[in-house]
Amino acid sequence: PxxxxxxxxxxILLMGLRRSGKSSIQKVVFHKMSPNETxxxxxxNKIIKDDISNxxxxxxxxxxxxxxxxxxxxxxxxxxxxxxxxxxxFVIDAQDDYMEALNKLHLTVTKAFKVNQxxxxxxxxxKVDGLSDDYxxxxxxxxxxxxxxxxxxSGYDQIHLSFHLTSIYDHSIFEAFSKVVQxxxxxxxxxENLLNILISNSAIEKAFLFDVVSKIYIATDSSPVDMQSYxxxxxxxxxxxxxxxxxxxxxxxxxxxxxxxSSSLIxxxxxxxxxxxxxxxxxxxxxxxxxxxxxxQGVIDYNFLCFRDAIQQVFELRNKSQSFLSQPNHR
Ligand code: GDP
Numbered sequence: 001p002x003x004x005x006x007x008x009x010x011x012i013l014l015m016g017l018r019r020s021g022k023s024s025i026q027k028v029v030f031h032k033m034s035p036n037e038t039x040x041x042x043x044x045n046k047i048i049k050d051d052i053s054n055x056x057x058x059x060x061x062x063x064x065x066x067x068x069x070x071x072x073x074x075x076x077x078x079x080x081x082x083x084x085x086x087x088x089x090f091v092i093d094a095q096d097d098y099m100e101a102l103n104k105l106h107l108t109v110t111k112a113f114k115v116n117q118x119x120x121x122x123x124x125x126x127k128v129d130g131l132s133d134d135y136x137x138x139x140x141x142x143x144x145x146x147x148x149x150x151x152x153x154s155g156y157d158q159i160h161l162s163f164h165l166t167s168i169y170d171h172s173i174f175e176a177f178s179k180v181v182q183x184x185x186x187x188x189x190x191x192e193n194l195l196n197i198l199i200s201n202s203a204i205e206k207a208f209l210f211d212v213v214s215k216i217y218i219a220t221d222s223s224p225v226d227m228q229s230y231x232x233x234x235x236x237x238x239x240x241x242x243x244x245x246x247x248x249x250x251x252x253x254x255x256x257x258x259x260x261x262s263s264s265l266i267x268x269x270x271x272x273x274x275x276x277x278x279x280x281x282x283x284x285x286x287x288x289x290x291x292x293x294x295x296x297q298g299v300i301d302y303n304f305l306c307f308r309d310a311i312q313q314v315f316e317l318r319n320k321s322q323s324f325l326s327q328p329n330h331r
Pocket of ligand 1: 016019020021022038042127168169
């Protein structure tokens with residue numbers, strides 16, 4: 001119950017020139033690798049299907065450009081590749097000369113658009129940890145302008161690109177992925193609404209619905225997100241998972257250390273509480289609230305159970321009515 005069949009999940013394709021940082025992103029976001037370890041990643045030159053579908057809400061596939069992959073080559077099945085894809089993330093190395101990357105970006109989005117007009121195109125201007133703030137903004141403006149000019153010049157004004165500044169050395173990569181994934185969840189308004197109801201009835205300051213494995217938040221209440229709160233909640237998930245892995249696994253148990261009984265409470269020394277409850281196999285709710293308001297934990301827990309029921313209904317509905325994300329759009 002509450003689980004989501006593989007085909008129904010947001011599908012994301014990660015593309016970009018070699019060495020732009022794709023495998024690093026994948027390892028850091030979905031496999032808990034520490035950013036420094038990515039220095040020793042070997043370059044791959046094939047399509048990688050990363051099978052995280054058993055552990056994550058998100059489906060995710062990487063696609064490299066080893067030298068030249070020719071889109072017009074007959075063995076390249078663009079219907080298959082772009083057809084079922086919800087978002088195409090194109091990674092550009094901002095520390096490098098990006099002219100070739102811009103050409104590839106253009107070629108890729110126009111090809112993908114012809115196959116599937118529902119794809120969301122997301123450009124990660126990546127490795128910005130090496131750039132000063134001024135230079136970051138300037139780079140983003142330049143890439144934005146050139147990419148859109150290229151599209152305009154060839155008559156593709158209808159293609160919309162979104163841009164994100166990212167780095168694996170801070171939380172920006174998780175934040176960017178969160179935004180990408182949220183666009184692919186048709187029930188997002190409902191989820192946000194449920195979170196709003198939950199926090200206002202429980203005197204919670206901020207609540208995030210997390211994909212536990214990736215620490216992507218798939219929804220939050222409508223109060224503004226500040227990076228610090230998000231980072232705190234991410235850190236909490238790390239702590240909980242680490243503790244569960246060390247102490248929580250039974251000898252014979254295969255599965256994950258995170259299960260439907262998981263919950264955790266952390267009191268910070270500034271009168272704030274972090275409270276985590278599991279929602280289903282993939283998702284957890286992490287809340288930030290004032291210690292004084294936690295007196296009424298019974299109310300909060302009761303409200304949480306109502307919230308969890310509602311979430312389950314939302315995703316069951318989703319399973320019944322076929323989501324457009326799951327339907328390859330062949331033209
Ligand atoms: P791929 O060929 O696109 O899969 O690229 P890799 O993931 O192999 O990354 C190439 C190099 O870029 C590696 O040495 C990474 O450590 C480095 N890298 C990846 N992401 C970042 C980042 O956000 N900042 C910095 N400074 N380096 C990065």
